[in-house]
Amino acid sequence: MKAESLGSQGAAEDAGRGSRHLTSVVTGMATSDGAGVKLTRIIGQPALPDLDPFLMLDEFNSDDPKAYIAGFPDHPHRGFETVTYMLAGALRHRDNKGNVGLLGPGAMQWMTAGRGIVHSEMPEQRDGLMRGFQLWLNLPARDKLSPAHYRDVAAEDIPTVQLGDGLTARLLAGEIEGRRGAVETGATEPIYLDVIAEPSAMGALSVPFDHTAFLYPYEGEVTVGHGEAAKQLRRRQLGILSLGNRLDLAAGPSGARMLFAAAKPLREPIAKYGPFVMNTEAEIHQAIADFRAGRF
Ligand code: MN
Numbered sequence: 001m002k003a004e005s006l007g008s009q010g011a012a013e014d015a016g017r018g019s020r021h022l023t024s025v026v027t028g029m030a031t032s033d034g035a036g037v038k039l040t041r042i043i044g045q046p047a048l049p050d051l052d053p054f055l056m057l058d059e060f061n062s063d064d065p066k067a068y069i070a071g072f073p074d075h076p077h078r079g080f081e082t083v084t085y086m087l088a089g090a091l092r093h094r095d096n097k098g099n100v101g102l103l104g105p106g107a108m109q110w111m112t113a114g115r116g117i118v119h120s121e122m123p124e125q126r127d128g129l130m131r132g133f134q135l136w137l138n139l140p141a142r143d144k145l146s147p148a149h150y151r152d153v154a155a156e157d158i159p160t161v162q163l164g165d166g167l168t169a170r171l172l173a174g175e176i177e178g179r180r181g182a183v184e185t186g187a188t189e190p191i192y193l194d195v196i197a198e199p200s201a202m203g204a205l206s207v208p209f210d211h212t213a214f215l216y217p218y219e220g221e222v223t224v225g226h227g228e229a230a231k232q233l234r235r236r237q238l239g240i241l242s243l244g245n246r247l248d249l250a251a252g253p254s255g256a257r258m259l260f261a262a263a264k265p266l267r268e269p270i271a272k273y274g275p276f277v278m279n280t281e282a283e284i285h286q287a288i289a290d291f292r293a294g295r296f
Pocket of ligand 1 (some may be wrong): 072075077082119121
């Protein structure tokens with residue numbers, strides 16, 4: 001699926017009004033990764049291989065330790081960023097650059113793999129609920145071999161912004177309504193929100209017109225768009241949004257919680273091999289060789 005084609009269609013339809021609407025809906029696929037962690041892959045699966053510049057979105061949500069306890073032991077990354085946002089449980093990060101972090105409920109980790117990092121992401125808990133998301137954000141060709149960078153953001157350091165009556169957002173990244181998020185980074189100018197809607201709450205937010213954008217309600221349901229173009233998005237459906245400079249939201253009667261992400265598309269070739277995402281096959285071979293030679 002190409003964001004470009006969706007985008008030009010959206011641009012034409014929305015030129016007069018500017019309110020984004022749903023152009024397609026994708027349902028996640030159950031799979032496992034790491035040492036056998038069960039998860040739902042929403043972006044990065046056959047129905048949606050990527051959504052430029054987003055490469056992957058995983059949701060993990062289980063109260064069965066067998067489904068998560070083996071975690072993600074040491075593994076490499078090169079060429080993009082991983083953004084992990086926790087709702088419940090605790091995840092311990094360690095990497096070969098000497099960074100250690102514990103990610104608890106409401107906290108976020110933003111890791112720029114750049115030219116290479118080897119890390120582990122291991123559940124700290126022995127029981128109870130483990131819930132969260134990992135988003136992979138691509139880097140432009142010129143930044144793929146930049147130095148690796150890691151940062152943890154504690155739950156209390158994530159600002160909240162009011163979007164309407166009963167509609168608030170935790171501002172994980174980017175700038176919305178003049179408020180700056182916990183992280184501001186990168187060539188794709190990402191905006192990443194966890195939106196919390198009370199029952200039947202309504203509101204709108206301003207967004208850059210031509211950013212690729214999606215909405216993912218992980219609790220409740222939400223109506224997206226304005227007037228006749230408004231459509232309902234159900235729990236655990238990923239809605240791809242048309243272009244536009246505004247997003248109108250109306251929560252269902254039980255309220256909703258949803259991820260909203262937007263970023264500038266890169267429109268560069270993608271060569272992907274597991275945890276390496278480059279522009280060409282030759283660069284993938286180089287990544288494998290560099291990793292094997294201990295150059296990460
Ligand atoms: Mn990883």
